[in-house]
Amino acid sequence: MPYTADFVLPAGTLSGTPQPVLRTGDGLLLRPWRAADAPAVYAAFQDPVMHQWHIRAADSEEEVGGWIEEWGKSWAEERSAQWAVVDAGTDELLGRVALRGILLGEGVAEVAYWTTRAARGRGVAPRATTALTRWSFDEIGFHRLELMHATANEASCRVAVKAGFTLEGTKRSAALHQDGWHDMHLHARVHGD
Numbered sequence: 001m002p003y004t005a006d007f008v009l010p011a012g013t014l015s016g017t018p019q020p021v022l023r024t025g026d027g028l029l030l031r032p033w034r035a036a037d038a039p040a041v042y043a044a045f046q047d048p049v050m051h052q053w054h055i056r057a058a059d060s061e062e063e064v065g066g067w068i069e070e071w072g073k074s075w076a077e078e079r080s081a082q083w084a085v086v087d088a089g090t091d092e093l094l095g096r097v098a099l100r101g102i103l104l105g106e107g108v109a110e111v112a113y114w115t116t117r118a119a120r121g122r123g124v125a126p127r128a129t130t131a132l133t134r135w136s137f138d139e140i141g142f143h144r145l146e147l148m149h150a151t152a153n154e155a156s157c158r159v160a161v162k163a164g165f166t167l168e169g170t171k172r173s174a175a176l177h178q179d180g181w182h183d184m185h186l187h188a189r190v191h192g193d
Contacts, residue, residue, distance in 0.1 A: 008107025008143050011078065019075045022083065024131040028124065030083035030097060033072065037084055038065040040093040044116045053153050054114065055177060078102055085115070085128040094119035097128040099136065099145075107143030107191075109136065113159065120155075126162035133163060137191045144190050150175065150182040160187040 022030040038061045044050060045058035058064050071082040080102060085095040095115035102109045111132065113125045129147075136142045147165045149156035160167070165187035174184040 007105040009104040009141055011104060013104055013140060014078045014081060014102070015076050019081065019083075020135070022131050022135050023088070024127045026127060027088050028094070028127055028131070029086050029088040029091075030128055030131060031086060032075075033068045033082060033084050035065060035068060037093060038062075038068060040116075041067070041096075044093070044095075044114070047117045049117070049120075050114065051178065053150060053156070053177070055175075078104060081109075083128075083132070085113075085119075085124060094122075094124045095128065097125075097132050099132070107141065109142060109145055111145050111147045111163075111165075123162075125156075125159040129159060129163040129165075133189060137189075142191065144188060147187040147189075148174070148184045149187075150177065151185050152182065157185060160185070163189075164193060165189050166193070 019032045021032070024030070042058050042061045042064045045056070045064070051057060071080070074080040074082065080098055080100045082096060082098040084093055085097055086093055093116060095113060097113045098111070099109040100112050111129060113129055115124050133145055136145055145165075147160050148171070149160065151170060166189065168186050168188050171184045171186055173181040175182045
């Protein structure tokens with residue numbers, strides 16, 4: 001059965017090239033994850049704030065090493081694209097930014113991010129999200145990027161707004177966290193916004 005519209009992005013759009021290094025232009029670097037990042041990611045996931053807003057916990061550096069392997073495979077499979085956000089001068093891990101739930105044919109993906117405790121309040125998440133968004137639209141050709149966060153996570157809402165994502169609505173009881181079901185804000189940017 002034929003489709004009534006062309007695919008926005010063909011298969012191989014991401015996996016046809018190595019995952020790039022992206023620069024924010026103001027001291028941050030978004031680079032592919034390395035096995036050597038496991039201790040820093042493990043340390044980041046010991047922070048109670050991470051437990052409050054994320055459904056995943058890290059029990060060991062070995063477990064995190066498995067995540068990093070999976071993040072690398074997800075690029076090749078075009079399911080998601082994950083970057084370490086680091087200080088461009090020191091390579092200190094400051095956070096993560098990602099495209100999840102990639103639907104190339106529809107030109108849609110979901111943006112996700114987190115930052116280390118030491119990076120919070122320094123504008124790391126909005127700067128990294130802005131760089132990823134610019135690349136996604138201008139270099140790759142995505143049509144729409146979505147971003148969701150718990151409505152109670154005011155810091156994440158500020159990141160979304162600073163990165164130019166418009167609040168489109170609230171998804172009621174949409175995510176299960178350790179303390180129960182959370183309503184989620186849905187933000188989005190469309191190419192050309």
